Amino acid sequence: MRAVLPYVDIIKLSDEETKLLTGHGDPQTAGKHLVDNGVSIAAVTLGQSGVLIATKDGCETVPGFSVDAIDTTGAGDAFWGAFLYSIGELDETVGDIKFSKVLEIAKFANAAAALCITKRGAIPAMPQPDDIAKLLNG
Secondary structure (H helix, E strand, O other): OHHHHHHOOEEEEEOOOHHHHHOOOOHHHHHHHHHHOOOOEEEEEOHHHOEEEEEOOEEEEEOOOOOOOOOOOOHHHHHHHHHHHHHHHOOOOHHHOOHHHHHHHHHHHHHHHHHHOOOOOHHHHOOOHHHHHHHHHO
């Protein structure tokens, strides 16, 4: 898995996968390691604690949302889908996205994951962008 890292622009891994992929168990150290080795945006999901975002411009944890969890199936998929959707909506190359914008995207993705776990089943629980906006604005 490490062999492909020089070709990766954006990566999402869980805090449980950091040691396997980077050799570092600490999410912040792992995120910085990924960026130092060519990844433009590293997202290390931290469960209910949110996500650690690392880029060349910084490393910061974006907190999760407090919700009543029913089923965590699909939370990572909801997070990553919302994250990539938001990147795709930009008219910028990945390496040019400002750190503050990446943090906004991470908050949007955290909201998607939070909404997902309030319902049963992965596919039926996937939130729509309007639902995510309501959580962010409400």
